[in-house]
Amino acid sequence: MIEVTNLEKSFGDAHILKGISTTFEKGKTNLVIGQSGSGKTVFLKCLLGLFDYEKGKIAYEGQVFAELSEAEKRNMRAKIGMVFQGSALFDSMTIEENVMFPLQMFTKQSKSEMQDRANFVLNRVKLKDANKKMPSEASGGMQKRVAIARAIVNNPKYLFCDEPNSGLDPKTAIVIDNLIKEITEEYNITTVINTHDMNSVMEIGDKIVFLKDGLKAWEGSKDTIFRTDNEVVTDFVYSSNLFKKVRRMYIEDNS
Known part of the structure; x- marks a missing residue:
């Protein structure tokens, strides 16, 4: 907490x-x-x-x-793990090297131990066999998953x-x-x-x-935000007609 x-x-x-x-x-x-x-x-x-x-x-x-x-x-x-806006991967490093970076900073693990851990978290974010790719070879969604893998690699x-x-x-x-x-x-x-x-x-x-x-x-x-009468919140949340309709449907279904 x-x-x-x-x-x-x-x-x-x-x-x-x-x-x-x-x-x-x-x-x-x-x-x-x-x-x-x-x-x-x-x-x-x-x-x-x-x-x-x-x-x-x-x-x-x-x-x-x-x-x-x-x-x-x-x-x-x-x-602490951090996922930056835009992923902030190191362009000169492979995906595996990017993920291992926090381990190099904060642990004394051997290279093989770091590689094993990198493999584990890359598998967890469904990027198996992406280790040797460069960030430039990955889509925006893949880069974000690499950033998440890097953020959680140190538990x-x-x-x-x-x-x-x-x-x-x-x-x-x-x-x-x-x-x-x-x-x-x-x-x-x-x-x-x-x-x-x-x-x-x-x-x-x-x-x-x-x-x-x-x-x-x-x-x-996310449930109570539909029911709030706080005008500052409703002005922000329901600035689009879509969310106005969603809120009206939610209130009707739960009334």
Whole structure:
């Protein structure tokens, strides 16, 4: 579990995060949504320890990250997997080498042990026999699955995903959503996903935190988001006629 308490972050005179408090549970897909400029990316980078913050605290299983020593922070980072927007694979490395990279950073495994682990996670994301390919030889969906394999290769306790469906067609996006959810539940990971994709919200949103102008404007689940009367949320979620129709059908079916 990750607990966030009264988190505040500024850049000069710009107050970006304004006292956000929430929790992210194990085995759940926790989604952070909001318009551009809402603070999602800054929030994620604070959770990852990439940004310092002025007030509040972030605790991983009760350990306050800002209070850890440098050695303890390194140990904590070894428990974190990250799927970057655009996958962020190393173009000069094979798929296998990309997946092995976290093992080289954080473990003392032999090359054969790292290769065995890379094979295991590549099989898990249905990329058997892709080891020697270069990223340029892989489709966007394949690259995203490589990024997920790399993120889980070190058996992380925490998985962060920044816009994992960015640039993917709708069918492939659903495959990636379902893969992330399966892995989250299978390995009991605390997963936090930054997204603006409402299909992801409705497919895998066990918990949803909605940010607006650096504030937590609402939180709930993919079920309760249909029933909320919070105008800030409904304006964002039901900006398309499709989701307006889905909401109306949902309310009728559950009334």
